[in-house]
Each structure stands twice: as C-alpha cells, then as structure tokens.
Amino acid sequence: MTEVADQFTEERSGEVTRIAHWIDGQRVEGTSGRSGPVYNPATGEQSGEVDFASVEEIDAAVQAAKRAFTSWRTISLSRRTELFFRIRELVHDHSEDLARILTLEHGKVLSDAKGEVARGLEVIEFCCGIPELTKGGYSEQASTGIDVYSIRQPLGVVGGITPFNFPAMVPMWMWAPAIACGNTFILKPSEKDPSASMYTAELLKEAGLPDGVFNVVHGDKVAVDAVLEHPEIAAVSFVGSTPIARYVYETGTKKGKRVQALGGAKNHMIVLPDADIDMAADAAVSAGYGSAGERCMAVSMLVCVGHAADDLVGAIQERLPKVKVGNGLEPDSEMGPLVTREHRDKVASYIDRGAEEGAKVVADGRETAPDGNGFFLGVTLLDEVTPEMDVYKDEIFGPVLGITRVDTYEEAVRLVNENPYGNGVAIFTRDGGVARQFQFEVNAGMVGVNVPIPVPVAYYSFGGWKSSLFGDLHIYGPEGIQFYTQGKVVTSRWPDPATSKVDLGFPQTR
Ligand code: NAD
Secondary structure, eight states, X not given: OOHHHHHHHSOOXXXXXXXXXXXXXXXXXXXXXXXXXXXXXXXXXXXXXXXXXXXXXXXXXXXXXXXXXXXXXXXXXXXXHHHHHHHHHHHHHTHHHHHHHHHHXXXXXXXXXXXXXXHHHHHHHHHTTHHHHTOOOEEEXXXXXEEEXXXXXXXXXXXXXXXXXXXXXXXXXXXXXXXXXXXXXXXXXXXXXXXXXXXXXXXXXXXXXXXXXXXXXXXXXXXXXXXXXXXXXXXXXXXXXXXXXXXXXXXXXXXXXXXXXEOOOOEEEEEOTTXXXXXXXXXXXXHHHGGGGOOTTOEEEEEEETTHHHHHHHHHHXXXXXXXXXXXXXXXXXXXXXSOHHHHHHHHHHHHHHHHHTOEEEEOHHHHOOSSSSOOOOOEEEESOOTTSHHHHSOOOSSEEEEXXXXXXXXXXXXXXXXXXXXXXXXXXXXXXXXXXXXXXXXXXXXEESOSOOOOOTTSOBOOEETTEESSOOBSHHHHHHHTEEEEEEEEEOOOGGGOOOOOSOOOOO
C-alpha cells in the first residue's frame, strides 16, 4: 500500500487531502500559493486541494528530468525491458486501488475504471517489447567497404498534458512509450482528478524507476504554458478539447517542439436499415452513456437511415429505464455522475437548447437523476436532431445521445465527412460490401464496423483526423515510438589503405 492509496482506502471522514507535485522521485509541496479543489463527484464533497505549479516549479521538474536523462538513456535495453515487466506487474497487482482512485475523483463506475486501467496496461505491455520496437536497419556494402545503419534515439525531456476523463490510461499512453524509448517525462495531469498520477508515480518508484525519470506537476494554464515555453522540453503530447489542443500545437511548435495534440470529437454511429437492431441498440446505449458520455470515443450522434430510426428509437427506449445511475462504488451502478457541478449544469443546459432548437426530447436525464448533492444526470435521448442545431454541432461530453434521420447511406456519410471532427465513427449493417465502401471513404481516424467504440489495440496507434488531432503522429503503438524517438543514420567505413585516396567530388555509391 502506498501513501496515495491509503488516502483512498481509509475512511476519509470529510477531510480535504493536499495533493502535491512529484519531482525527482519524491512528493514536493507546491509553493506558488495557488491551488484548486478536487471533488468526489458522487457526493459533491471536496476531497482534495491540488497545488498549482509556478514557472519555477515546472523548471525544477525539468531540471530533475534533465539530470536523470543523462544516465537513463544509457541504461541497456534489456534492463529497461526488465523494469517494464516489473512496472507491468505492479500496475496489474494494484489495478483495484487505481480503479478506486479513479472512481472517487472522476466518478466513473468501478467496472469502467477497471477497464480504463486494463486498456492502459496494454500499452505498458506493448512497451515491454522496446528492443524490438526501436530496432534500426543495416545495409552492408552500401558502397565499397561502406556500411549504412539507422538507429532511433530518445529526444530528452518530454512532456504530457492530459484530460480529466481518463486520469490513468491517457497518461499511460504517453509516459510508457516515452520512458521505454529512453526519455524522461514531465506529466501535467488534469487538475480535476490528479491523484491517479501521484499513485502511478509511487508505483513507478517502487518498481525501481530511477528518480527524475517520471515527474508530475499539477496546475492550470500557468503550468501548461510553462511546459510549452520551456526550452529544455523537446516534445509535448497533449490530449484534451479541440480549442486547447490547437493552442498547444501552435504554441509548442512555434517554440520548436515536436507536438502531437489530440482534441475533441463528435462521433457518429450510422445505422442502416439492414442492421441487427438489437445489437445496434445495445451498442448505442453502451457507447452513448458509458462513463456518462465523458469519453472522446463516446457515440454522441446516431445517424439512422430510413426505417432504422423508428426501429432503433423503440429499442433504445426499452433499454433506457434499466440503466442504473448511481455512485460508482456501488456494484450495481452502470453510470456514475459527471466530473464537476459546472460540467453537469452545462450538459443539462443542452437538453433545453435541443428542445428550443426543435429536437424531440424522448428521455430527459434531469428527471431521472438520483437525489443528493452528487453531480448526477440521467440518460437523455434527443430525436429529430438536425445538423444546424448546437446539440449536433457541439461536443456535449455528457449522457446525451442525439438521433438524426436521413434517407440514404450517401447522406449519412456526407454528414460524417462534413463534420469538423474526425475521431471515431461506426457503421452498423449486415452488408459487407457497404461496410467496406464505408471504411474506404469515411474521413475519420478510427472506424468501427458493428463496433461502436473502435479504440485501437495497443499495437496499432490511436488518433483522429481533422480537428480531432493536430500534428502528424498518432499516439501509442508504432507511431508513439516514432514520436518519442528521432532517427539517426550512420555511414561507416573502416580504414583500408588499399581504397583510401583524396577525392574532392561528391560521394558516389557506385
Ligand atoms: P481540456 O482541454 O479542458 O483540458 C485538457 C488539459 O489542458 C488539462 O490538463 C487542463 O489543465 C489543460 N487546460 C485547460 N484549459 C487550458 C488553457 N486555457 N490553457 C492551457 N491548458 C489548459 O479537456 P478536459 O475537459 O480535461 O477533457 C475533455 C476533452 O478531452 C474532450 O474534448 C474530449 O473529447 C477530449 N479528449 C480527447 C481524447 C482523444 O484521444 N482525442 C481523449 C480523451 C479526451
């Protein structure tokens, strides 16, 4: 048991825990005088107060990471692999604790929190293969007596800035490949649920990761800007909303950094008239309301072609009363609260907005939210949503599912392709030819065929298109390894007096 886990397993009797930074292998209390509240969304009570880093505190973390890089990059691949296997075991063995921390600060139900940890673990497992993943190429006798080989080297100190909705998994998408590749890492997690990162820091130390290789600094825009401006941070990975992703990409690249910035989404699920309607309804309810809709891959718009609309609305209506909304720690809860009161209120305001704009409110989550001070909303279903409406255009990021009715497959694909976002998309059909045509022509980074949340497995890479990603490389998987390393090509010749002469011409290979 670690210090952070203890705080979450013992009865907390209403006290507010101070959440500090993690720099150079230890907990460091902030000195900026700025901090922010952390809540238990199921009860509405404040459970923590997180320190916000100043520019100087970000610099202290960078200096620790820089010192650690000097020796970390020299650690052999076999020792790094051994350490990653240990990290994998520790995270696996403590996944229940980690999941509990997620539920208590984010609100998602425990089973979902365990799923988050499991998907993050897959990325750690992928990183256990680091020697294979960073292997270069070798060309013998590229010219007479000359061999050429390529190697991939770490960048140095790299940073990660993460959103509230996956407080353990998204950081794992970043720190695991970054560290496995030989970089040292500065994590700036969401200030809304920062404890999972502190727990991770303790686990990494216990696994034997040298001090300074993994650091956590908390905060808001001040901390983010300090990361973006810092001349000794070589690269930044960001996951969050589109306006901030765009800002991070533009600011970071202007400062000469390598940046991958994953943004928001409006994920469509197209349902064709030949689809298995029960399967589509199960998928729509799971993908629309799972984690209270606070997933970047959540389905938020159902685009129903022809009679699929009436069939699907009926099937979803049958399922909605059975969705159990409640405290994520209760074993029978299927959907927890939203992350903050402000976010809950903003999501709720979209129900009125939808009705004013002409959508039909089939289910109103305000009427079915559990009583109490928690930040709960029930499930909401809006039918007859059209593309001009705000409820169609905006990423609501809550348990609000919209239905748009169209006459043809072509119209449905046009809606998806004209949308500014391009994260995930799904099609439900029994027609293999149409599904193949869809994956060929749809403009989105991750496509599901009868799969509503097509998050790629760890040995592929995750990322959207259009306003859902700024930068060239997707996150984790092979592109993650590429992002956190830079290529070097060595052209080498060993002394051979027989072939040595002065030649001022441009080097020839033939
Ligand atoms: P957010 O953009 O508000 O915050 C993300 C990070 O940016 C946080 O660490 C936050 O502290 C920081 N930040 C917030 N405002 C800032 C500002 N003005 N300047 C600098 N930094 C700032 O996102 P969120 O609300 O935490 O997370 C939800 C969003 O993340 C949704 O839009 C969701 O779609 C997106 N998301 C995307 C993916 C993906 O893979 N594409 C995955 C998860 C979440």
